[in-house]
Amino acid sequence: xxxxxxxxxxxxxxxxxxxxxxxxxxxxxxxxxxxxxxxxxxxxxxxxxxxxxxxxxxxxxxxxxxxxxxxxxxxxxxxxxxxxxxxxxxxxxxxxxxxxxxxxxxxxxxxxxxxxxxxxxxxxxxxxxxxxxxxxxxxxxxxxxxxxxxxxxxxxxxxxxxxxxxxxxxxxxxxxxxxxxxxxxxxxxxxxxxxxxxxxxxxxxxxxxxxxxxxxxxxxxxxxxxxxxxxxxxxxxxxxxxxxxxxxxxxxxxxxxxxxxxxxxxxxxxxxxxxxxxxxxxxxxxxxxxxxxxxx
Amino acid sequence: xxxxxxxxxxxxxxxxxxxxxxxxxxxxxxxxxxxxxxxxxxxxxxxxxxxxxxxxxxxxxxxxxxxxxxxxxxxxxxxxxxxxxxxxxxxxxxxxxxxxxxxxxxxxxxxxxxxxxxxxxxxxxxxxxxxxxxxxxxxxxxxxxxxxxxxxxxxxxxxxxxxxxxxxxxxxxxxxxxxxxxxxxxxxxxxxxxxxxxxxxxxxxxxxxxxxxxxxxxxxxxxxxxxxxxxxxxxxxxxxxxxxxxxxxxxxxxxxxxxxxxxxxxxxxxx
Amino acid sequence: xxxxxxxxxxxxxxxxxxxxxxxxxxxxxxxxxxxxxxxxxxxxxxxxxxxxxxxxxxxxxxxxxxxxxxxxxxxxxxxxxxxxxxxxxxxxxxxxxxxxxxxxxxxxxxxxxxxxxxxxxxxxxxxxxxxxxxxxxxxxxxxxxxxxxxxxxxxxxxxxxxxxxxxxxxxxxxxxxxxxxxxxxxxxxxxxxxxxxxxxxxxxxxxxxxxxxxxxxxxxxxxxxxxxxxxxxxxxxxxxxxxxxxxxxxxxxxxxxxxxxxxxxxxxxxxxxxxxxxxxxxxxxxxxxxxxxxxxxxxxxxxxxxxxxxxxxxxxxxxxxxxxxxxxxxxxxxxxxxxxxxxxxxxxxxxxxxxxxxxxxxxxxxxx
Numbered sequence: 050x051x052x053x054x055x056x057x058x059x060x061x062x063x064x065x066x067x068x069x070x071x072x073x074x075x076x077x078x079x080x081x082x083x084x085x086x087x088x089x090x091x092x093x094x095x096x097x098x099x100x101x102x103x104x105x106x107x108x109x110x111x112x113x114x115x116x117x118x119x120x121x122x123x124x125x126x127x128x129x130x131x132x133x134x135x136x137x138x139x140x141x142x143x144x145x146x147x148x149x150x151x152x153x154x155x156x157x158x159x160x161x162x163x164x165x166x167x168x169x170x171x172x173x174x175x176x177x178x179x180x181x182x183x184x185x186x187x188x189x190x191x192x193x194x195x196x197x198x199x200x201x202x203x204x205x206x207x208x209x210x211x212x213x214x215x216x217x218x219x220x221x222x223x224x225x226x227x228x229x230x231x232x233x234x235x236x237x238x239x240x241x242x243x244x245x246x247x248x249x250x251x252x253x254x255x256x257x258x259x260x261x262x263x264x265x266x267x268x269x270x271x272x273x274x275x276x277x278x279x280x281x282x283x284x285x286x287x288x289x290x291x292x293x294x295x296x297x298x299x300x301x302x303x304x305x306x307x308x309x310x311x312x313x314x315x316x317x318x319x320x321x322x323x324x325x326x327x328x329x330x331x332x333x334x335x336x337x338x339x340x341x342x343x344x345x
Numbered sequence: 346x347x348x349x350x351x352x353x354x355x356x357x358x359x360x361x362x363x364x365x366x367x368x369x370x371x372x373x374x375x376x377x378x379x380x381x382x383x384x385x386x387x388x389x390x391x392x393x394x395x396x397x398x399x400x401x402x403x404x405x406x407x408x409x410x411x412x413x414x415x416x417x418x419x420x421x422x423x424x425x426x427x428x429x430x431x432x433x434x435x436x437x438x439x440x441x442x443x444x445x446x447x448x449x450x451x452x453x454x455x456x457x458x459x460x461x462x463x464x465x466x467x468x469x470x471x472x473x474x475x476x477x478x479x480x481x482x483x484x485x486x487x488x489x490x491x492x493x494x495x496x497x498x499x500x501x502x503x504x505x506x507x508x509x510x511x512x513x514x515x516x517x518x519x520x521x522x523x524x525x526x527x528x529x530x531x532x533x534x535x536x537x538x539x540x541x542x543x544x545x546x547x548x549x550x551x552x553x554x555x556x557x558x559x560x561x562x563x564x565x566x567x568x569x570x571x572x573x574x575x576x577x578x579x580x581x582x583x584x585x586x587x588x589x590x591x592x593x594x595x596x597x598x599x600x601x602x603x604x605x606x607x608x609x610x611x612x613x614x615x616x
Numbered sequence: 617x618x619x620x621x622x623x624x625x626x627x628x629x630x631x632x633x634x635x636x637x638x639x640x641x642x643x644x645x646x647x648x649x650x651x652x653x654x655x656x657x658x659x660x661x662x663x664x665x666x667x668x669x670x671x672x673x674x675x676x677x678x679x680x681x682x683x684x685x686x687x688x689x690x691x692x693x694x695x696x697x698x699x700x701x702x703x704x705x706x707x708x709x710x711x712x713x714x715x716x717x718x719x720x721x722x723x724x725x726x727x728x729x730x731x732x733x734x735x736x737x738x739x740x741x742x743x744x745x746x747x748x749x750x751x752x753x754x755x756x757x758x759x760x761x762x763x764x765x766x767x768x769x770x771x772x773x774x775x776x777x778x779x780x781x782x783x784x785x786x787x788x789x790x791x792x793x794x795x796x797x798x799x800x801x802x803x804x805x806x807x808x809x810x811x812x813x814x815x816x817x818x819x820x821x822x823x824x825x826x827x828x829x830x831x832x833x834x835x836x837x838x839x840x841x842x843x844x845x846x847x848x849x850x851x852x853x854x855x856x857x858x859x860x861x862x863x864x865x866x867x868x869x870x871x872x873x874x875x876x877x878x879x880x881x882x883x884x885x886x887x888x889x890x891x892x893x894x895x896x897x898x899x900x901x902x903x904x905x906x907x908x909x910x911x912x913x914x915x916x917x918x919x920x921x922x923x924x925x926x927x928x929x930x931x932x933x934x935x936x937x938x939x940x941x942x943x944x945x946x947x948x949x950x951x952x953x954x955x956x957x958x959x960x961x962x963x964x965x966x967x968x969x970x971x972x973x974x975x976x977x978x979x980x981x982x983x984x
């Protein structure tokens with residue numbers, strides 16, 4: 050079908066230019082500045098080339114990347130981020146799947162009500178939702194109060210500023226992003242396939258493993274990407290719930306930028322993070338395009 | 346499987362319990378958020394007197410509104426291009442730029458946009474300074490992705506024979522888009538608008554990178570207060586947030602239910 | 617166990633199913649013989665699908681009992697019933713190959729692998745789909761998908777095979793071919809089969825016996841021929857094929873039909889009741905002649921109102937113009953014997969309708 054306007058070009062060009070200038074082009078800048086040197090100036094970085102006597106001189110260097118390799122702080126931060134994000138993604142999946150399944154098997158109007166209940170918290174502030182856990186997890190917080198009053202523990206547990214708090218924060222903050230794609234996939238599932246499974250003698254658990262789960266796999270994968278990729282670079286959760294020694298790369302980048310004001314190193318950190326994430330982002334894009342049914 | 350029902354309920358308790366505690370302790374007289382003393386609304390009154398917070402709130406509101414409008418505009422065009430235009434040169438790059446912001450870590454988006462603004466500022470003299478304008482651009486850039494997804498799925502579901510019928514009856518393509526397509530996807534436009542609005546209102550990380558002196562958004566003010574620990578004033582603010590969103594959503598859900606029942610009754614009555 | 621029970625594969629005893637106090641299935645009693653193909657025929661919402669789903673175990677009857685081979689299956693879930701179903705959408709698992717689809721049910725019985733492979737090959741041969749065993753369902757045509765679905769539901773040698781609108785997803789041409797083929801395969805296997813359909817032609821082609829359902833009740837059960845030739849109610853008469861109905865009354869063995877001009881005489885078998893009734897005439901059992909000569913009985917006069925040429929036969933609408941039934945339109949089918957028709961009819965031509973006394977069916981009116 051021919052599009053709405055005779056000149057498709059004039060339609061495409063607006064979002065295209067916007068995204069090109071404000072989404073794609075900035076990666077060029079980040080790459081450029083990661084090759085520059087930090088200096089006390091405004092902006093606080095050196096040029097990577099200079100133009101003098103009709104000659105272009107290359108001034109950039111890979112020093113920032115070398116620096117990242119030498120200090121095992123960065124290596125640990127990357128590793129920790131990937132580990133924390135991966136474990137939380139798996140935890141999130143185990144909590145989200147039964148919830149998505151439960152909603153998808155409901156009758157209207159309850160289905161849309163419960164779906165709404167799941168999405169609602171994500172419409173309130175992410176910052177505030179993570180903040181809410183501080184009061185609960187603190188040493189003299191509500192959870193410890195409760196545990197001690199029922200005699201479960203004698204001494205308050207250290208929950209805040211630990212990996213546990215980070216897992217909890219990521220699972221809590223990103224749960225709806227895992228539930229929604231799984232739910233959407235389960236809703237697409239033809240119910241007669243499940244009935245056919247029963248009809249052919251498979252018990253409920255078997256039907257789940259052999260039919261429902263494989264057929265909702267693309268939702269599971271999409272959900273995992275939606276949680277894992279942003280969680281790797283998460284800043285708010287490690288900042289509020291993690292301890293001073295919790296190393297997550299998003300927080301390290303933030304500190305390089307805002308505390309040390311070392312823009313080139315922060316850029317190098319971002320570039321390395323992006324190279325880690327480019328493959329999952331690529332696969333996520335393919336999956337999302339397929340789910341949307343947009344041809345390629 | 347019945348067990349999924351119980352797990353669903355447990356999951357909802359997990360989602361709502363922390364918010365419930367926030368709400369309860371926002372009415373606590375004591376500054377200590379774990380010990381209940383007596384009921385009071387004094388934190389709400391203090392909230393209203395906090396000039397800095399109120400300024401930030403209005404700035405955020407402005408940015409969120411204008412972000413939502415721009416995102417819906419660009420998102421509608423982008424969705425239309427993706428669904429109806431078939432292949433065009435640079436399509437892969439286009440779809441990548443639309444999808445990637447959905448998962449891109451905020452620190453990367455924030456830093457890269459800041460470097461762009463600084464670079465362009467030095468080079469072209471624009472943007473001369475950073476503030477509401479640069480935050481708006483940044484928010485539109487990542488909101489467009491979400492809005493496009495919402496509108497694309499609605500466009501895909503839409504029966505394209507309706508548009509073809511209108512064209513067959515002599516409407517020009519632009520007229521078809523305005524009179525047939527837009528009204529039919531209007532629910533998606535509204536949810537896209539609301540989504541972009543909440544995304545913008547919620548963003549701390551990207552705004553922190555691209556904002557300039559004197560333009561602090563609400564999340565930035567909340568963050569600087571939250572870093573210092575739990576404060577009942579933030580609880581009060583959170584309660585207002587949660588309350589507005591809960592009430593708004595339930596009114597929305599309820600009216601949707603009424604609407605579906607009403608139209609169902611109407612169609613069955615016509616038979 | 618007595619002899620009658622052995623012949624009876626499925627027994628539906630006084631089964632009702634209510635959804636929110638509305639009876640979808642209302643006190644149904646059925647006995648289905650071993651090895652027969654039994655069709656539940658009715659319009660949408662008549663309860664046929666609900667009854668089928670109760671046989672499969674997806675719905676529980678609100679009351680009554682269902683026995684398969686003499687044993688009540690009320691309390692066994694679908695995965696424990698010796699019943700397999702071919703779904704309307706076929707419900708082939710899209711992530712499994714043809715082979716895996718068919719093996720699915722056998723695997724649930726934990727059969728040894730070699731036995732599963734052998735059985736899969738056997739049923740694939742039965743439906744002539746050996747060549748496609750490693751294809752995915754999406755790579756098959758509609759007709760091929762149907763064969764696979766049939767093979768899958770036959771693989772476990774069920775005591776009862778259920779077909780839910782078996783031709784629902786096929787186009788008309790393929791339908792005719794598959795109807796016969798499906799019936800042949802099912803008969804060759806010898807499995808008892810209950811099918812649900814809204815298509816009378818399909819039911820009559822495939823089934824040994826048909827039950828006509830309306831509003832959750834069984835209206836009539838019988839062989840296709842019986843139901844066509846001896847409908848017991850206005851509803852069945854109208855549901856299967858087309859029919860002309862004339863209001864009449866029987867009193868004291870005497871038949872009076874005001875809507876037809878002459879005397880109507882019915883076959884003996886029909887006049888065994890008293891009260892208001894309908895005189896029912898199938899269109900193909902009415903003779904059509906030019907002219908205006910009326911006999912004393914079983915005939916009527918009128919003018920040609922409409923002619924439709926359908927190839928195999930003509931459908932001619934005749935408007936009666938004598939007697940109390942004046943203006944009533946009667947449908948007549950005239951076969952096309954010869955390519956160069958000697959007798960043709962024109963609009964508004966005067967014609968005489970006549971029929972044999974055996975052709976007349978008397979149907980008791982439901983309400984006076």
